[in-house]
Amino acid sequence: MSSRRDFLQKISLSAAVIPFLSAKSVAATKDDKPYDGPILRVAILGLGSYGTRVADAMQSCKKAKLVGAISGTPSKLTAWQSKYGIPEKNCYNYETYDAIKNNPDIDAVYIITPNALHKEAAMRVAKAGKHVISEKPMSINAKDAQEMVDACKKAGVKLLVGYRMHYEPKTLEVIRMRNAGEFGKVLFFQGLSGFIIGDPTQWRLNKALSGGGAMMDIGIYSVNGARYMIGEEPIWVTAQEVKTNPEKFKEGIDETITFQLGFPGGAVASCLSTYSLNNLDKFFLDGDKGFAEMQPSTGYGPIQGHTHKGELTQPHITHQTLQMDGMSELIFEGIQPVVPVDGEEAVKDLKIIDAIFEAIKTGKKVALKL
Template sequence: MSTRRTFIQSLALPLLANSFKPLKAKPEIAEGSILRFAQMGLGSYAERVGNAVKESTRAKITGLISGSPEKLSKFASKYGVESDSLYNYSNVASIKNNASIDAVYITTPNALHCPNTIQIAEAGKHVICEKPMAINAKEAQKMIDACQQNGVKLLIGYRMHFEPITLEIVRMRQRGEFGKTLFFQGLSGFIIGDPSQWRLKKELAGGGAMMDIGVYSINGARYMLGEDPIWVTAQETKTNFEKFKDGVDETITFQMGFPSGATASCLSTYSLNYLDKFYLTGTKGFAEMQPSTGYGPIKGRTHLGEIQKQHITHQARQMDEMAAIILDNKVPEIPVDGQEGLKDMFIVDAIFKAVKTGKKINIQYEL
């Protein structure tokens, strides 16, 4: 993964089928107003979003925010952003006066999500914040409060909540096609590169693999099972103490228990490749996704056979759906609001506490 640089200078700031061949398709979103948004933090993921928006029908990049003049120039040229809609972290408050920007998509390092969100909310713009929402539940709640106080919406970049195969499996579970769901397995990991990148710095990332990739299994367990866990246990393994310093987790295995009696067994790691799998089983059937959260195509099968859906670039579909949520008050099938992100942060906090204490931790969804 590429690292995002320079910004830190200013902290101020089924259909089921027998075979599946992925097809590329334009998102099918009803025509309506265009969501005009600014990108905040111009790293590799912002570029991925920018490229995907070219396929979007309801979203357009109309502003850019970065501490790097070089990146501002590059992105402005690539996406056709006017010079009067380019901001750095010192003057971003003036975005309040820019009528061509409705929302800001924050893709800065995790530790900046909270202050950046508060700053954008106070400027009167809707906020889309990349996951993880924050570095802990306390900061996540501050973000929610700031957006509520300023009358703007807060959405979290859970792109998988709009992915067709994911949604089909969730619908099957809701229809009872798996029977009583009993167990979920989530495997999320890859071997991380560049040891100097911000994702391996506790002060910027808030942790290590758990904050980046582990949150997929946490969130996936919740939407696959359709309930929130009430306890966690967790164990950490570290083999490279130079690369993964204090407070930066390399590998964590964790278990979660749910009100229905269902359990989940998950793994989050920065030291193993080919880990991108969800598995759900119930009394009448099962669902398996592999890959389950990568950029696509996603592949899924159940006890009834393989699921066939057209592949749409995740971020293009996400932005079209988020445009509908912000502009049309559409209610998504799986929530993507601040409360959804806050729940994941309560669970992350509990996992870190379980690792530290070696104890089973009951999750309290309140501060």
């Protein structure tokens, strides 16, 4: 897990409403006015490197608060209790966390575990009556992802996904410019997502846990980015795979994939996902009246970029802080982000990834219906 995270760091209820905590002075806003409103109280499931990153970022949230932890490692639970001031009664292991059903202090659980474990955890959290936040990809295929969506709807809880870029200011400015017609007719998108992965024994190179290789990790940024940058849903995909190290990247673990997406307005996306090349974190959007280029485009920040009108100067704010505050607004106030962060959004990405794998297997263009 640390390889991708380290790399990115360096280059850059629905029907049932769960009780919430009101705090008069959790944090000050930019104009120094204290926030007085609902606080989304979150337990993190999976206390690895990214779970720690989210926990650290939440210390700056105004509308979300870390209140619980779930882990299979007792020493991690003890450390988090001390570091983040989490009460022992809000700490669980993987066998006992169904008991959150009876814990009114927890509103939502953020699942940050290997991809293949997201579904089971989401089902259990939903059954316990708590909102579900899942890291991306939401599951290992679209079928499982849809079952997660259905289970959360049945339980009357929200299902949200850790699409932090959907809250990132420079990204939102490019989307605003596109919506305003400042690029003219969008014709082309390029997404380059990759890095050299390290430890060959890590779970990301274990198909049973990851569901795939680079595409299920870094490649999803270009899949999702093509959609929100162009502003349409693709209607077809073609793809090719290259594997130079079959010892490290075994059967079912993709090393490098190039893929192309076609959009109903005529735009084409050309993207690359790899575990074998560094310095790949770039988006380029081109229209007949202008362009936007971002590099780094999806790293932890600061994101950098420019358009035909000049440099993007929006301030850098920790992505996960913005994300968690935004998710609190969505759950309690119904405020939707410009680009969705719900389970249905994640199902679309996984339908595209499923089709990419099919295109590689068959060598044919695969039609998409999202």
